[in-house]
Amino acid sequence: MRGATHAKWAALATAVALAATACGGGDDSGGGGADGIVSSSWGDPQNPLEPANTNEVQGGKVLSMIFRGLKQYDPKTGEAKDMLAEKIETTDSTNFTITVKDGWTFSNGEKVTAQSFVDAWNYGAHLKNNQKNAYFFGQIEGYDQVHPEKGEPTAETMSGLKVTGPQTFTVKLTQKFSTWPVTLGYAAFAPLPKAFFDDHAGWLSKPVGNGPYTVDSYSKGSQMALKRWDAYPGTDKAQNGGVTLKVYTDNNTAYTDLTAGNLDLVDDVPASQLKNVEADLGDRYINVPAGIIQTLSFPFYDPAWNKPGQEKLRQGLSRAIDRAQITETIFQKTRTPAVDWTSPVLGEEGGYKDICGDLCKYDAAEAKKLVAEGGGIPGGTMKISYNADTGSHKEWVDAVCNSINRALGNDQACVGNPIGTFADYRNQVTTQKLKGPFRAGWQMDYPLIQNFLQPLYYTNASSNDGKYTDPEFDKLVDQANAESDTAKAVGLFQQAEEVLRDDMGAIPLWYQNGSAGYSDRVTNVSLNPFSVPVYDQIKVN
Amino acid sequence: MGRYVIRRLLQMIPVFFGATLLIFLMVNVMGDPIAGLCGDRQCDPATAAQLEKEFGLDKPVWQQYLTYMGNVFTGDFGTAFNGQEVTELMASAFPVTIRLTIVAIFFEIVIGISLGVLTGLKRGRPVDTTVLLLTLVVISVPTFVTGLLLQLLLGVKWGWIKPAVSTDADFGELIVPGLVLASVSLAYVTRLTRTSIAENKRADYVRTAVAKGLPRRRVITRHLLRNSLIPVVTFIGTDIGALMGGAIVTERIFNIHGVGYQLYQGILRQNTQTVVGFVTVLVLVFLVANLLVDLLYAVLDPRIRYA
DSSP: OHHHHHHHHHHHHHHHHHOOOOOOOOOOOOOSGGGOEEEEEEOOOSSOSOGGGOOSHHHHHHHHHHOOOSEEEOTTTOOEEESSEEEEEESSSSEEEEEEOTTOBOTTSOBOOHHHHHHHHHHHHOGGGTOTTGGGGTTBTTHHHHSOSSSOOSOSSOTTEEEOSSSEEEEEBSSOOTTGGGGGGSGGGOOOOHHHHHSHHHHHHSOOOSSSEEEEEEETTTEEEEEEOTTOOSSSOOSSSEEEEEEOSOHHHHHHHHHTTSOSEESSOOGGGTTTHHHHHTTSEEEEEEEEEEEEEOOTTSGGGOOTTTHHHHHHHHHTOOHHHHHHHTTTTSEEEOSSSSOGGGHHHHTOOOOSGGGGSOOHHHHHHHHHHTTOSTTSOEEEEEESSSTTHHHHHHHHHHHHHHHHTOTTSEEEEEESOHHHHHHHHHTTOOOSOEEEEEEOSSSOHHHHHHHHHSTTOTTOTTOOOOHHHHHHHHHHHHOOSHHHHHHHHHHHHHHHHHHTOEEEEEEEEEEEEEOTTEEOOOBOTTSOBOGGGOEEO | OHHHHHHHHHHHHHHHHHHHHHHHHHHHHTOOSGGGGGTTSOOOHHHHHHHHHHTTTTSOHHHHHHHHHHHHHTTOOOBOTTSOBHHHHHHHHHHHHHHHHHHHHHHIIIIIIHHHHHHHHTTTSHHHHHHHHHHHHHHHSOHHHHHHHHIIIIIIISOSSOSSOOSSOOGGGGHHHHHHHHHHHHHHHHHHHHHHHHHHTTSHHHHHHHHTTOOHHHIIIIIIIHHHHHHHHHHHHHHHHHHHHSTHHHHHHTTOOSHHHHHHHHHHTTOHHHHHHHHHHHHHHHHHHHHHHHHHHHHHOTTOOOO
16 A cells, blocks of 8 residues: 555654653752742853853852852942951062961862962963953963963963962062952952862863852753852851752743742843832842943044044033933933943942033033034934844933934934844954944943953053043053052042043943842842842842 | 655755855854953953864854864764853753644644634634634734733733743643744644635545545545645644744743754854754754655645655
8 A cells, every 4th residue: 555655654754853852850949948949040151150261240140159269349338358368468569478268178178278279360361271351360470471462372370470388379460559459359360179170071060169159950051059058168158058040041031930939039120121120029129239330432443533622522422411311211210320430339438429520411502512612423423333132222322312312403413323243243343343432331340440440441451442542541540550548549540530531531321230139938139239149148938 | 755755865965055054154244253252341362362263263264164064974063152062052952942843733733723624614604704813813913922921821920830931841831832832823724724625625536425425524534634734734844844943932931941042042142153053953854844744745645656
C-alpha cells in the first residue's frame, strides 16, 4: 500500500524533528523568618562575572553579595568605610601602605591576604584578560607596561604594587590622588581567591568570594541561588537565609509577577507602571536618589559646534528646557531636575551644590535671547541623538525638543534622532559621527565629586565623548586631586564645575532615582546610592 | 520517494548558505558591537582591540563568514559576549521553545480544525456566523494585547496561573502562553478548514461516497476531511518555523527563556554569534518543516506521487 509507505516516511521525519525534550522539576519556596529566601528580579549580566569585568547593575548585584573589598560604601550615606582595610596610610598622596584585616577568609576557607588583592588587581589590569574595568588601575605605576595603548604588554605585573608582609602591601600611583582610597570600595578592587586563577572556568560557573553570601547554584541566563554564609566574619551579616535572583525577559513581567505575589523584589519598576505603583504597592515602593545624572553633550569635535561665543547658545538651550515639567509628566518624579553636574547622593560635604543656578531654570524669553546672541543653532536645526532600545529615551528627548521649540518659537529648532541599538549608538558617539547634541548618562563608580567631573570633562578623558576641553578646568582638577585636605579638594572641584558652567560644556538635565517595589513578605528593603538593593539587610516575615 | 527526499535535501544546501550569508551581512551592517559593552563610556582602545581580535572582528567580513561557517560544521557556534557558548544557549533555549511550539500547534490542530469542520458543515448557520466573528476578533487583536490581558486576568486577578513561567517551563505552565501564541494562527486554520470543507462538500468523490451509502462519519473523516486538509497542512507546516522564531512577543510577556528571548537579547547586544547561530538553526527548521509538509501531501491525497 503506497499510502502506508508515505506515512512511514513522514512519521520518521516527524519523530526526528520532535526528538528534543528536557527535564524539569524543582520548586523554590523558602520558609519565613531568619532563614527565609528572598526572590528578586534579575537581568542576564552582559559580561562574564569577574569583578574587574562587570560594569553594569545586573552583574553588580551579585558582586555586592559575594564580595567585600578594602572599603565598603555605606548603603545610606555612601560614605566609604573601612571593611577589610585595617588602615590605609599615606604621607604624599602618591605612596599608600595598606594593611588588610586579619581573620577574613573566602567562603572556601582560603585566607584573604595582601596577595589576594595584589593578584586580583594585576589580573584586572592586564590587557590579555580583557577586563572592561581595567582603567580603574590606570593610576597605579606600571599600568602602561601591562596595559599599553598599542602593542603587546611588556610586563606581567604592575611595578607599583608590592607585597610587604602577609597582610600588608604598598601601592605607588603615577600622580597625586588624595582621595584614591575612597575608590577602593568599587567592585573592581575586590580580592580574588586562588581558585579564580587555578580553575577559571569552574570559578565562573560558580563564583567564590568573601562576602555575606555564597553562590549555591547558578544556571546561566536564568537563575542564581545565593545562600547566607554563616561563617561570614564581617559585621554586615545577611539578615535572611538567601537570595534567589531570577532572570526576567522583561521588567514588566517581573512587575506583574510581584503584584501577583510570586516575587519579593523588583529593583527596576518599568516607566509604564509608575502611574499604578501607588495603587499596586502603596508604601512598598522605594524612590530614592541614585548616583546617576543625565546630561546633553555637545559635539565639540565638530567645528560648527565649537565656535567662540557659542557658550551663550548652549546656555540658552539649557534655559529652554523645562526640566520640572518633563520630570513630572514623563518620569512621574523618578527624576529630579539637575542643579549641578554631580548628584545629590554626594551630599553637601561631598560637593553637591546648586552651581548651575539660573542657567538650569526654564525661561523662554531669556533662552531665545541667549540663543540669538550665541549665533543661533548651527544649520538652523539640531538633532538630539539617543538610543531607542532602552530607558524610554524617546519620550524625554521628544519632550526636550518640544520644550526648546516652544521656547524659541521655532518648530524646526530641534528634533530627535533615534538610533536603533545601544551598541550602534555608542559606536557613533565614540567615532564622533554625531553632528549634534547627544544624550549622555553617567552612573558613578564611587561617591566622589571627582568621578562626576574628571572622566567626563577633563581633556581627552575616557568618557569625554564630546571632546570638551578647557585648560582652566583641567588645572583646577589637577590641583584638587593633589590637595590632601578633602574639604579643600571638594572646593577646587566646585571651582572647576563653575568653569564648566560658564562654558556650559554639557547641559545637566536631571538626576535619576533608583526605584524598587517589594512584596509584603519582606521588610527593611532599601537601595544603596548605586541603585542596587541592599540584600543583606532584607528581613523575611 | 527516497530520491525525491534526497533531491530536496540537496536543494537545502544553497538555501542554507544563502540564508546564513544574508543574516551574517545584516548583523554586520549594524556596526561595531564592542562599543556597546562598556556602558555609557568609551571602551579603552587597547581592550577594545583585544576583544575585536578575540571575536575575529578585526578581519574583513568575508573572512569572518568563512571562519564562522567552518566552525559551524565542526559544531562550534562561537561564544556570546557574556562568555557563554552559543551551543549552550541553544541547549537551554530550544527545548523550551519546542515545547511552546508543540502546545501551540496542538491547539491549532485540535481547536482550529474542529471548529473549521463544524463551521464548514454548518455553513450559514448561526454557529458558523458566531465562529467567523470570533476568529475575526482574534485576528484583529494584536498578540501582545491578548497576552497581557490573559496574564492580568488569569495570573493576577483570578490567580489561576502564575503570570511568569519558571525557568523549567514545563508543559503545564506553557498552556496559556501556547494558546496566546497559537491564537492568530488558530483563527486562520479555522477559516482555511472551513472554506476547504465547504468547497469539497460538493466534490464528485464526496457525492459518490454518499451515494455508495457510506456512513456520514466515514464520509467526513476519510473522504472530505482528508482531502480538505491539504491547504491547512501547508499552513501549519510553515507556521512551525514562524512560531519558533516569532515567539519573541509571547516569550517576553510570559518570561519564557526560549529562542525568541535569546534572539531579542542577541540583537540588542549586537551579538553576531548568537543571532546568526539561532537563525541558522531556525532556517534549518523551516526547511525541514517544508519538506515534511510536502511529504504529508502524498499521505493525504493519493493523487499526489513523488518520484
